[in-house]
Amino acid sequence: MEMISWINLCIPIFIFLIIIFVNKKNADIPLKRARKRRGGIKMSNELIKKYIGKNCMLSTEGIGGAVIGEIIDVVDNWIEVKTKKENQLLNSDYITNIKELPAK
Incomplete structure (x- = not known):
């Protein structure tokens, strides 16, 4: 038992x-x-650095669809993006596409 x-x-x-x-x-x-x-x-930092200071849409791999904002800085594989509400850090390993948007 x-x-x-x-x-x-x-x-x-x-x-x-x-x-x-x-x-x-x-x-x-x-x-x-x-x-x-x-x-x-993986996406090259030199390519991403061309978009610093520009308003862009960054498409992400299954995390949240896309992030729209100004790219502030690129360090290692991290991208700092200033959105309307807050600053975000994105891992460039998950970025599938970057599209420059027209100025506001």
Whole structure:
């Protein structure tokens, strides 16, 4: 009888651990898809720096669609964007497209 209760306790713990392992394994899939789509090449900072001070629309890979604002700075793979409400930092690994918008 004690053996059955021990097994009943271990099975949910085992299932819980499997779920955690699978979720950690799948956590970086969007980044892998973005790199695979671009052939493993990330966007160059020199290209992004051409847009500093300009109003742009930055399309993102599944994070939030797009961000519209003025690009303030580019450091490593981070882009600082000033939107109407706030400043945002975007990881350039997730940027799929940058489009310059006409001046206001």
